[in-house]
Amino acid sequence: MPGNQITLTFPDSSEKKFQKGITGYQVAESISKGLARNALSVTIDGNVIDLDLPIQNGGEIEINTWDSDDGQYTFWHSSAHLLAEAVQELYPDAKFGIGPPIENGFYYDIDFGERKISSEELPEIEKKMIELARQKSRFIRKEVSKSEALDFYRKKENKYKVELIEELKDGEITFYSQGEFTDLCMGPHVPDTGVIKAAKLTSVAGAYWRGDVKSKQLTRIYGISFPKQKLLSEYLEQVEEAKKRDHKKLGKDLGIYLMDQQMVGSGLPLWLPNGTIIRRKLEEYLRQLQVERGYQEVITPHIANIKLYETSGHYPYYKDSQFNPMKVDDDEYMLKPMNCPHHHRIYDSQLRSYRELPVRLAEFGTVYRYEQSGELNGLSRVRGFTQDDAHIYCTHDQLKQEIKNTIELTQIVFETFGMPVDIRLSYRDENEDKYGGKSEFWDRAQSEIREASDEMGLNYTIARGEASFYGPKIDFIIRDAIGRKWQLGTVQVDYVMPERFDLTYVGADNDKHRPVIIHRAPFGSMERFVSILIEHFAGDFPLWLTPLQIQLIPVSDDYLSYARKCAKELQNRGFRIDIDERNEQVGAKIRDAETTKIPYMLIVGEKEENNNTVSVRRHKLGDIGTFPFSDFISKVEQEAENKDLPTEILTEQTLNKN
RNA sequence: GCCGAAGUAGCUCAGGGGUAGAGCAACGCUCUCGUAAAGCGUAGGCCGGCGGUUCGAAUCCGCUCUUCGGCUCCA
Numbered sequence: 001m002p003g004n005q006i007t008l009t010f011p012d013s014s015e016k017k018f019q020k021g022i023t024g025y026q027v028a029e030s031i032s033k034g035l036a037r038n039a040l041s042v043t044i045d046g047n048v049i050d051l052d053l054p055i056q057n058g059g060e061i062e063i064n065t066w067d068s069d070d071g072q073y074t075f076w077h078s079s080a081h082l083l084a085e086a087v088q089e090l091y092p093d094a095k096f097g098i099g100p101p102i103e104n105g106f107y108y109d110i111d112f113g114e115r116k117i118s119s120e121e122l123p124e125i126e127k128k129m130i131e132l133a134r135q136k137s138r139f140i141r142k143e144v145s146k147s148e149a150l151d152f153y154r155k156k157e158n159k160y161k162v163e164l165i166e167e168l169k170d171g172e173i174t175f176y177s178q179g180e181f182t183d184l185c186m187g188p189h190v191p192d193t194g195v196i197k198a199a200k201l202t203s204v205a206g207a208y209w210r211g212d213v214k215s216k217q218l219t220r221i222y223g224i225s226f227p228k229q230k231l232l233s234e235y236l237e238q239v240e241e242a243k244k245r246d247h248k249k250l251g252k253d254l255g256i257y258l259m260d261q262q263m264v265g266s267g268l269p270l271w272l273p274n275g276t277i278i279r280r281k282l283e284e285y286l287r288q289l290q291v292e293r294g295y296q297e298v299i300t301p302h303i304a305n306i307k308l309y310e311t312s313g314h315y316p317y318y319k320d321s322q323f324n325p326m327k328v329d330d331d332e333y334m335l336k337p338m339n340c341p342h343h344h345r346i347y348d349s350q351l352r353s354y355r356e357l358p359v360r361l362a363e364f365g366t367v368y369r370y371e372q373s374g375e376l377n378g379l380s381r382v383r384g385f386t387q388d389d390a391h392i393y394c395t396h397d398q399l400k401q402e403i404k405n406t407i408e409l410t411q412i413v414f415e416t417f418g419m420p421v422d423i424r425l426s427y428r429d430e431n432e433d434k435y436g437g438k439s440e441f442w443d444r445a446q447s448e449i450r451e452a453s454d455e456m457g458l459n460y461t462i463a464r465g466e467a468s469f470y471g472p473k474i475d476f477i478i479r480d481a482i483g484r485k486w487q488l489g490t491v492q493v494d495y496v497m498p499e500r501f502d503l504t505y506v507g508a509d510n511d512k513h514r515p516v517i518i519h520r521a522p523f524g525s526m527e528r529f530v531s532i533l534i535e536h537f538a539g540d541f542p543l544w545l546t547p548l549q550i551q552l553i554p555v556s557d558d559y560l561s562y563a564r565k566c567a568k569e570l571q572n573r574g575f576r577i578d579i580d581e582r583n584e585q586v587g588a589k590i591r592d593a594e595t596t597k598i599p600y601m602l603i604v605g606e607k608e609e610n611n612n613t614v615s616v617r618r619h620k621l622g623d624i625g626t627f628p629f630s631d632f633i634s635k636v637e638q639e640a641e642n643k644d645l646p647t648e649i650l651t652e653q654t655l656n657k658n
Numbered sequence: 659g660c661c662g663a664a665g666u667a668g669c670u671c672a673g674g675g676g677u678a679g680a681g682c683a684a685c686g687c688u689c690u691c692g693u694a695a696a697g698c699g700u701a702g703g704c705c706g707g708c709g710g711u712u713c714g715a716a717u718c719c720g721c722u723c724u725u726c727g728g729c730u731c732c733a
Contacts, residue, residue, distance in 0.1 A: 107728095118662070119727095205728030206661025213730060217661055220728070248726090252669090261724055262706095318733055338733060372659060372731070373724095381732090468733060492733095519733095556690040583690080591694035605692060615693075623693055 006058035021054040025191070028063045038065040040195065041074035041188045048074060050141060050188040066227050076101035078139060078178075078189045079129075079196055079225040083108050085181035086128035087221070091115070096183065097160045097209055097218050105224030109207050111160065117219050122201040125221070129199045136194030137179040141187060146170035149184060160209060160218075198232035199225040241482055247534035248378040251275070254539055254547075254597065256530070257379055267376040267383035269527060274547035277576065278533070279526055281545050283364055285416070285643075286388055286522065289409060295360040295390055300342035302366060306332040311500055312341040313436065317469070323370050339365035340519060343391040344501040347515075352505040357515065358394035358402055364526070365389050379531035386526040392518040393503065396444075399516050403452040403474075403491060406520045410476055410489045413522040418645045419478040419536065422485070423458050425449055426466030426473045436470050441495035445516075446472045449493060470496035476522075480536040488529065489522040537646060539597050540619060544640045551593040552579040555586055555605030562609040566602065566629060573633065575640075594619060599646075600636065620646075 004020045008027065018027060024042030028035045028051070041048050045059040048070050055061075064071035080099035087094050087110060099108030110117075144152075146165065152175075153161040161184050165173065176185040178193055190196075200223060207220035226232045243249075251257050256275035264270060271279060287297065306325050309315035314337060315322065325332040336342070343361045352359065366386045375381055394402045407423075414421045427446050428435045435442065449472055453460050460474075467473060473492035477485050494517040497503070504512040523529035533541070543549055550570060554563040563579050570577045580589045586603065593601045601617040608614055608626070615626045627635070 116662085203727060204662065207729045208660080211730065213660075217729080219661080222728080259725090266724080312733090314733060321732070340733085369732080374659070374661095374729080375731070377726090470733080553693085555692050558690075583688095585690090585696060586692055588695050589693095594694055601693085603693060607692085617693065 006055065008055070008058055008061040011060075011062050018055070020056060023052050023054055024049065024061075024063060025051040027055070027061065031063070035063055035065070039063050040065060040071045040190045043070050048188050050139070051191055053141075053188075073101045074188055074190055075195070075227065076106040076225065077187075078193070079199060079223065080106040080108050081139070081176065081178060081181065081183055081185070081189065082129050082133060082193055082196055082199070082225075083125070083201070083221060083223055084110075084183060085132055085179055086125050088181055089132070090125060090128055095156070095158045095160060098164075099183075105202065105222060107207075107220050107222045109209070109218040109220045111216070111218050117204055117221070119204050122204065122221070126199055126201050126223075129196070129201075129225075132179060133193045133196040133199070135179060136192045138192045139189035140177045141189075142175045142177065144173050144175050146173055149173045149175070152182070153184070195227055196225050197227055198229045199223060200232060200236070238482065242484070242535070245482070245535040245538045246378075247380070247531040250534050250539040251379060251531070254534075256534065259378075265383075266373060267371060267381070269379055269382055269384075275530065277547040278530060278541065278545050282523065282526065282529070283388070286413065287362075289412065290360075290362050290390065293360070293405060293409060294358075295362040298343065298346055298361050298363050300339060300346075300363060300365060301336070302368070303333050303335055304342065306334050308341045308345070309334060309337070312338075312344070312497060313470075313500060314338060314341070321369050321371065323368055335368035336365075337367055337369050339363055339367060339387060339389045340391055340497065340517075341501070343389075344497055344503060344517075347391075347393050348501060348503055352393070352515070354395060354505055354507045354513075357505055358392050358398055360390060360392045362388075362390035379527045379534075382527050385528070388521050388523045388526065388529075390520055392520070393498075393505075393515040394518070395505070395507075395513070396516055399493070399518070400448050400452050400455075402518055403449055403493070404456055406491045406518060407452065407456060407458070407474065410491065410520070410522045413489070414476065414478055416643055417533065417536065417542075419480060422477040422479070423453065423460040424466070424475040424477055425453065425460050425462045426468075426475055427462060427464045428467040428472065429465035431465070434469060435467065437496040437499070442472065445493040445495060449474055449491075468492055470494045478532075480532065481538070482535075484535075486532050488524050488532070490520065490524065492519040493517075494519055540599075540646045541597075542643055542645050543599050543636065544643050546597075546599055547576060548578055548596070548598050549575050549640075550577045550600045550602060550636070551589075551598045552577060553586060553589045553593065553601055553603045554579070554581070555603065557583075559605050559609055563602075563604050566604065566614060569629070570633070573637065575636065590617065593617075602632070 005017045006020050007015055007017050009015050025036060025039060028039040039051055041064045042051055043062040043064055044055060048064065062068070064074060066072060066075065077100065080101065084096055084099055091112060093113055095111040097109035097111065099106065146168065149165045150162060153165065165184060174186055175182050176187060176189055201221055202224060203222045205220050206217045208217050209215035224235060226235065254274055255272045256278065258270040258272055260270060306315060315334070318337065322337045323335045325334045343363070346361055347359060364386050366384060368384045371381060371383055376383070392402050411421060428442055453474070471492050471494040473490050475487055476489040477487050479485055497517055498514045503515055505515050507513045552563045552567050554560050560581060567577050567579050580593070582589065590601060597619055599619050603615040603617065612629055613626050614629050614632050616624050616632060618624050
């Protein structure tokens, strides 16, 4: 009977008819046995459900395996339940909070009462998890009434689940059980625990119940799991790789920055000579791009009268994350927490005509914010940092084009570093109190950034509730060389500050009008960007950025003069070079240059001196042969000029494309 | 700020109630050397800080500071 049939559309757009009430598993089976074996859950019209639930209505269907995000989500969600089951067996008094999947694994928040769990106990829990997984217990879904659910957890004296259930509607409450463990859960889950072949509990940490500082702090156990042992090993290798790249370690090894807790203070980095070269090179690079695009650079002081921030509304709005004001004469002054208000005053310092708009004011401006001590982290989270800030004052008619220009600039920047970019449009959500400015402006700004993105043919996602308080924004989320995502640059539209600072321009009609402001910062913060670059390149910077570019290694003292001659020539052409004049063997000098990640080594001895050549070693590649000195110079000049990426990055990208 | 872990030489780490250890780095001397570590020697530490227990503490206990992993926050 046709009434009993539903039509399902597969990801490849093919359609198939099925009996109403068929399960996801059966659909998978109808495609292939392998798919059915690997299936973890099924997504129908965007809703992820269990494989054994009957499908009542047609729609878009996707069978989720480990290879899809939904599949991994299901897998890790079930793993969280497995973790809870193991904990329940080992610590019968434990009370469970919530246990969701996350980007890389899962966690469970647990109240262990007076007992403290240390990381030494994790292997035992891990062992129990695998033992339980081997029992291949099925995940059984059960619909329960609200009173039943409340009864169940009241008996267990679990106030957390009771609190959660009280907020749910009767009729939509489900429990999931596997083995001896039952949990309040809306699902979905994998068919049985047997699919979890490998698990690793990675850390234990405190976490407030429902993220509320005033609530009780529960013990959060983090873990990750896989359907194959091999995947776990690969994951652990990747974690090791990330550790090797840690900018805090490399930053110290390579002499990039220093944190001096004793006398300077937490979160206040000291840039060492090597780090300063990298930072200045980045600044020069962006400055050049900005000059080409009509930006004007300005410099503003590090403190200002508090009136400035009261006018912008940042104070007292962000009072908790600012350094306390200080008394100066009869006024209060503050360390500047952002550059924008200063730029607004520069804009407002003269009468502006529509003919001179857009005015684009740029500054590498250092700002100070009071971050909580526990939040500080190397260069990536600090209390004093420099933004590659700029504010573009333009007319409403110019807005879209200016947005496009800033997007284009940001894209060029990340391309230079070999970082693929994902774009996110951050809109406001329904909670209008969180935001300033008129509703109509918001709607207009949101559609402008969307139109600009569309016209540029960008792929983007929309995130509601991620806007800043004064306007919607475009966030650039980059992926580094080992696939991690970082939110970097942003472009923000602002209709609020022009009002607050009463900014105007004289239009063609001879009337005063409000400009619109675009805030933008491709790097975001120089400190954080450098920390990400260090990890992205694993310290092997492109030639143009690297602090020491060429190491000259004379074979013995007899060839020092030739080495000095070459060095002088390279220096004259602007290269950063060093001669290893130490009384060491060649092998040792090479080794030291290699471990400090210097891109080029020039070994010079009798042969080279006689033929006016250099023997060239490239970092990580080794000996690449002997070249006439002049050929070497043109090769490296070109490499630096083109801002070529280190070979390895190029290789990884090429591989990723295939 | 809160939870957990850790602080021993410039770096990486061992030790552990009875005079503080190694490797690398540094410094000195010898070797003048051909593609990832020459040899010998010297120096280097209030075992993060304060207090307690003890005849005696780097070691045990308490507090504190700092760092790391999380939580919260991020204009």
